[in-house]
Amino acid sequence: MNHGILAAVTVALPALALLTAAVARRKRFAPTAAILLCALCGVATALTIVQRPRPIAERDVTDRPIETPAAGYVTSTTCRACHAREYATWHDSYHRRMTQRASPQAVIGDFDDVTLTRSAETWQLSRDGDDYWIDMPDPVVAPGTRAGRVRRKVSMTTGSHHMQLYWYETGYSRVMGLLPFAFLNQEQRWIPRQAAFIQPYSETVQLETGQWTLVCIKCHATHGRPRADMDQSGLHGADTQVSEFAIACEACHGPAEEHVRANRDPLRRYALHASGEGDPTIVNPARLDHRRSVEVCGQCHGIFDLKLSGKALQDYFVQGMPYRPGDDLSKTRPTTQKGMEEQFWPDGEARVAGREFNGISSSACFQRGDMTCLTCHELHQHTGDTRPRDEWMEDQLHTGDLDATCLRCHQAIAADVPAHTHHEVGSTGSRCDNCHMPYATYGLLKGVRSHRIVSPDVATTLATGRPNACNLCHLDRTLGWTADTLHTWYGTEVPNLDADDRSIAATARDVLKGDAAVRALLAYGLGWQDARAASGQDWIPLYLAELIDDPYEAVRIVATRSLRKLPGFEDLDPDVLGTPEVRSRAKAEILDRWRSTLAAPGDATREPLLIAPDGTVRDELFARLLRRRDQREVRLFE
Amino acid sequence: MNPTHRSLVFGWWSLACWLALGMALEALHGFKVGWYLDVANEARRLQWNLAHAHGTLIALANIAFAATIRPRAGAERLLARASACLRWAGVLMPVGFLLGGAFAMGADPGYAVALVPIGGVLLFAGVVQAARVAAAAESTSATPDAPAPTLSRAERRRKS
Numbered sequence: 001m002n003h004g005i006l007a008a009v010t011v012a013l014p015a016l017a018l019l020t021a022a023v024a025r026r027k028r029f030a031p032t033a034a035i036l037l038c039a040l041c042g043v044a045t046a047l048t049i050v051q052r053p054r055p056i057a058e059r060d061v062t063d064r065p066i067e068t069p070a071a072g073y074v075t076s077t078t079c080r081a082c083h084a085r086e087y088a089t090w091h092d093s094y095h096r097r098m099t100q101r102a103s104p105q106a107v108i109g110d111f112d113d114v115t116l117t118r119s120a121e122t123w124q125l126s127r128d129g130d131d132y133w134i135d136m137p138d139p140v141v142a143p144g145t146r147a148g149r150v151r152r153k154v155s156m157t158t159g160s161h162h163m164q165l166y167w168y169e170t171g172y173s174r175v176m177g178l179l180p181f182a183f184l185n186q187e188q189r190w191i192p193r194q195a196a197f198i199q200p201y202s203e204t205v206q207l208e209t210g211q212w213t214l215v216c217i218k219c220h221a222t223h224g225r226p227r228a229d230m231d232q233s234g235l236h237g238a239d240t241q242v243s244e245f246a247i248a249c250e251a252c253h254g255p256a257e258e259h260v261r262a263n264r265d266p267l268r269r270y271a272l273h274a275s276g277e278g279d280p281t282i283v284n285p286a287r288l289d290h291r292r293s294v295e296v297c298g299q300c301h302g303i304f305d306l307k308l309s310g311k312a313l314q315d316y317f318v319q320g321m322p323y324r325p326g327d328d329l330s331k332t333r334p335t336t337q338k339g340m341e342e343q344f345w346p347d348g349e350a351r352v353a354g355r356e357f358n359g360i361s362s363s364a365c366f367q368r369g370d371m372t373c374l375t376c377h378e379l380h381q382h383t384g385d386t387r388p389r390d391e392w393m394e395d396q397l398h399t400g401d402l403d404a405t406c407l408r409c410h411q412a413i414a415a416d417v418p419a420h421t422h423h424e425v426g427s428t429g430s431r432c433d434n435c436h437m438p439y440a441t442y443g444l445l446k447g448v449r450s451h452r453i454v455s456p457d458v459a460t461t462l463a464t465g466r467p468n469a470c471n472l473c474h475l476d477r478t479l480g481w482t483a484d485t486l487h488t489w490y491g492t493e494v495p496n497l498d499a500d501d502r503s504i505a506a507t508a509r510d511v512l513k514g515d516a517a518v519r520a521l522l523a524y525g526l527g528w529q530d531a532r533a534a535s536g537q538d539w540i541p542l543y544l545a546e547l548i549d550d551p552y553e554a555v556r557i558v559a560t561r562s563l564r565k566l567p568g569f570e571d572l573d574p575d576v577l578g579t580p581e582v583r584s585r586a587k588a589e590i591l592d593r594w595r596s597t598l599a600a601p602g603d604a605t606r607e608p609l610l611i612a613p614d615g616t617v618r619d620e621l622f623a624r625l626l627r628r629r630d631q632r633e634v635r636l637f638e
Numbered sequence: 639m640n641p642t643h644r645s646l647v648f649g650w651w652s653l654a655c656w657l658a659l660g661m662a663l664e665a666l667h668g669f670k671v672g673w674y675l676d677v678a679n680e681a682r683r684l685q686w687n688l689a690h691a692h693g694t695l696i697a698l699a700n701i702a703f704a705a706t707i708r709p710r711a712g713a714e715r716l717l718a719r720a721s722a723c724l725r726w727a728g729v730l731m732p733v734g735f736l737l738g739g740a741f742a743m744g745a746d747p748g749y750a751v752a753l754v755p756i757g758g759v760l761l762f763a764g765v766v767q768a769a770r771v772a773a774a775a776e777s778t779s780a781t782p783d784a785p786a787p788t789l790s791r792a793e794r795r796r797k798s
Contacts, residue, residue, distance in 0.1 A: 082745035085678030266746075273743050383678050 063169035064101075064155040064176060065213065065221075065240035072255030073223045073243035079256065082263070087249075089381040092389050093396065095247040097160035099220045102132050106157050108164050109183035109190065116181050118192045119203045121147075123181065134168050134179060139207050154179070156212070156245070158220060161185065161393075162444045163196055167212055173229075173237035178208035184445075186561070195553035195577055196445060198516055198636040210235040218321050219300035222248040223255070228317040252296050252379065254283040254325040283325040290370040295329035297373045298357030303343055303350060305336030335361065342635055345440075345464045349452045351517055352636040353443025359451030369409055371453075376402055406432040422489050428530040429473065438469035439525060442517050443638045445558050447524035458483040459495040461506070465518055465630075471506035472525050475535040478608050479506045504621070505608040511543045512625035516552045516634040523547045523555050527562025537566055539609045541594035542617065548576055549587045552634075556583070563590065568597050641714075641721035642704040648725045649700030656693030656732060663690055685739025685747050693732030696761065700724050703768050713774045716767055723764030730757030 058066050069075050080087040090096055100106035111127040124135040132154035137147040152168035156176060159165055164183045167176040182193045194202060210228075214235065217224030223243035229236040243250065250256055259282035263269050272279055278287040285296040299321075315322070323332045335358050337344050345351050350358040356373070365371035381392045385399045398405070407414035423429030435456055439447030454460075456469040458479050470482040480502035486492040500509060511522050525531055526540050526547075544566075547559035556576035563569050572593075574586030598615050610618040639647075663686060666674040674683055703724055709717055734753030741748030 084680040084745065085676075088677040269746055270749070273746065383676075 063153070063171065063174065064167075065174050065217070065224075065238075065242055065245075067244055068241050069223075069243040070225070070241070071223065071243075072257040073250050074256045074260055075222075075244050075250070076246070076248040078260055079249045083249075085383065086380045089389075090249065090379070093379070093393055094159075094161040095251075095379075098158065098247050099216075099242075099245040100157045100160070101245065102154045102157055102166065104130055106160070107132060107154075107166075108160060108185060109166065110188070111154075114190065116190055118180060119205055121205065123179065132166070134166075136168075136179075139170075139177060139209065152177070158212075158216065162446075165193065170209060174213065174240045175210050175235065175238050176212045178206075178211065180205045180207060184557075191557065191577060192553070195557065197638060198442065198520055198552060198554050198634055200516075200633045200635070201551065201553060210238070213238045213240045214317070217242065220247070221245050222251040223320065225320045226317050230314075230317045247300075252283075252285055252325055256282055258282075285325065285372075286374055288326060290366070290372045292326055292328070293372040293374065294357065294360060294366065295327075296325045298329055298335075298361070299323050299325075299333065301354055302333070302335050302357030302361075303337070303340050303352075303355045304333040305338060340637075343637060345466045347460060347464050347466075349440070349450060349454075349464075349466065351441055351466070352638055353441045353448035354638055355441075356451035359441075360453075363451070363453040365409070365453050375405060403430075403432045428534070434473060434530065435469045438467070438472045439521065439528065440466050440469075440472070442520050442524075442636060445554060445561070447521050447528070455490075456482070456486065457492060458486065458497075459493070462495055462497075462501075465510075465514060467506065467510060467518065467521060467525070472521075472528075473531045473534050475507040475525065475531050476505050476539070476605070476609055477535075478502055478504060479509075482506070500625075503608060504610065504625070508543065508609050509625060511546060512622065513628050513630060515630040515632055516550075516555060517636060518630075519547060519550060520552070520555045520558055523550075523558040523562055526559075527565045529565070532565075538598060539606055539611055540566060541569060541590055542609070542611065545587045545590040545594065548574055548590060549580075549583045553577055568593065640709060641718045642707055642709060645700040645721045645724060646704035648728065649697045649702075649704060652697035652700065652728050653694060656690055656697060659686070659693065659732075659736070660690045663687070679742070681742040681745050681747055682739040685735045685742065685751070689732040689735035689739065692735060692757075693728065696724070696728040696731060699761075699765075700728055703764075707768060707771050710771070710774055713771050716774070717771050720764050720767035720771055723760045723767060727757045727761035727764055730754070730760065732757075 059068065067075075076087060076090070097106070109125070111125045111132050114125045116123045116125065121137045123137075126133050126135070134152045134154060135149060136152060138150045139147075141147045152170070154166045154168050156167040157164050158167065162185055164185065166179040166181075166183075168179060170177045178193070180193050181190045182196045183190055184196075194206065212220075213226045213228055214230075217226055217240065221242040221244065225241045227239040227241060229238060259279065262281045263279070278284055283296070285293045288296070321332065323329060337348060343350060343352050343355070344358075348362065350356075360366050360371065360373065363371070376398060377396050378398050379396060381387075381389065381396075382399065385392060387399060407417075413420045417425055417430060421430045421435070428434055433449060436453050437449040437451065438456070440450040441448045458468060460466065461468045461471070461479065468482065470485070471477060471479065474482070478501060480497050483492070483494045483497060487494045507522055507525070510518050511526075514522065523544070526544055532540065541563065544559045544563045547555055548563065550556050550559065553576070560572075560574060560576050563572060563574075569590070572590065574590070575582050576586065578586075595615070607613070610621050612618060663674070673679060674686070700721075703721065707717065707720075730753045734751050734757060735747070737750030738747030738754070741750065
């Protein structure tokens, strides 16, 4: 309601009431006064209704994809009527917030007249009421001319947990463009979007125009239909529709129209309650065969060959993906490595996070057992779970002892856990996931647990370059130490190791020699509390200082986060996205501070970390390893 | 004890009982008890509110019945049936809601909710019969010179 009218009505009504009371004392005027009062109240009510801003109906929106359920989808609003608890836990989850309409409730980025710069261009962000705007270089530039500026409305967001991205209306039907900056939730700051991902630095700003319609829609919405006008020359426009912007109920349970219709019958519902059977009108991933169950999550959490060409490709551009929960995923989205080799370690394990289906489906626990995603995760917080919702949302794991979940099948180990782990019960080294699901995949500016469940093995590290679980915790140990220990404990064959592998800590070696994705993993690992507890941390700034000046922006951001976890470095906020000179100065400052805090020179145990007993750094070894760095360009598609 | 007195006694005790439930529900609100207030327990909350509302209102209906309907010659059985129906409705409906809420199965109340429609039918029957008793009382009191009180259909059958 217009504030002016509200104020006028607020003043006028009491005044009128007083007037009426005065007049009513003369009884013959009372009916007239009552009618007058009623009439004025009616006028006020009518004004309120007329002045109330009405949201534009979704179907009338023309400049962005719209929500319009079709093909048996009914949306979560319908589900909520009967499944209030499930709805509430989903509603609080990050799945619900994957794609949102830009609104004050959704936007976490700072749009308070902020100017962002990249490649000598500026983007000015502002807010007008509940609308968010970008004043930006016109992305459509005639050859040989300089871009003018345009003002675009932000109408959709992607993500909310670690970072948020913003889609603006291009003005070309429902085709969206992407602001080339991301807002980091942890740091509450903007960074160039390219810096949030492992990819070589590029001056070219990527606007990703049309990507939401053609690519993101598959997994960042429910029942997305690109309805794209595509031909060989590209995307000409789109009437993009989704059933729901969020990754909502029907993304995992399938279209629910038939389920809703059938369950209007109370006798049917009570018969189902009494029988304890599943409802055949809806998919419940917990009741599916373990392969089909995993595929429900796998429809998005995997790396696929879409196998689309010709008519199938045209169908996709119109109707979206044909997979529905419960289907055989391999028929429409078989996993692949072909053409995506960069996303995998050489042995076929995914090296990018968010692709856990590839990992779990190649694990013995899945292939020879019946492990599913729901063995460890729960998508709806259990009623008995007393954790705060925020804590549960972080990884949506079950409550309780996850080791016990493993030991249900591995009963021989359960009989004597220390005999298997060689670590004290209850210690981090005794946890199943720390040894068998190490932080060996990268995504969202952090290390993420590998979902291919394997045992640590130095031979694999040598063959693939992937850090093993032992050295990701014992950061100060060499591969030789790990190989010998595994041989002693488990009889694992000791592979051929060179002198460096025997004398230089695996972490030191990989920080200096490894490729960008390995360095990003180690930048995260150097800040991991369990690893710091096992390895000591007074030497860590030396390596984080090196990573703060890494060629890859994402590595620098991850290294900064780890550095700020170290005592004495919490206050540091180096401008890791600055010029090489700025970064170089930041590196020097970190090293100075490290040298001033380094305790107890003369400790020979730091030799594998290239630190001499007198506390000086073995510069020649450092430089030699740096010269041998794997400089191949790495791009991880998250 | 005549039927109206039964209804009167039942009504007051029932009112005491369901008002006590009302206070218990307020306490659950006051102490923010998750078992009652959490979104997961929406069905329980609704059912218990309904139990409180129906129990209280049917108790009042019983009191109103006892206070306004006077026994009349020839309408005793109708009166007795009306009273019984109202009293049973006052038990079955709120208890059905109460137990249905206590053992709710997700969004559906527990099986005890089956008592509610039975109670509903009894309530309707009780109200209709009370109306007939009231109508009979009205006709006898409004026509004092009438030759004889109107017999109910069952009584006519029995006499013949």
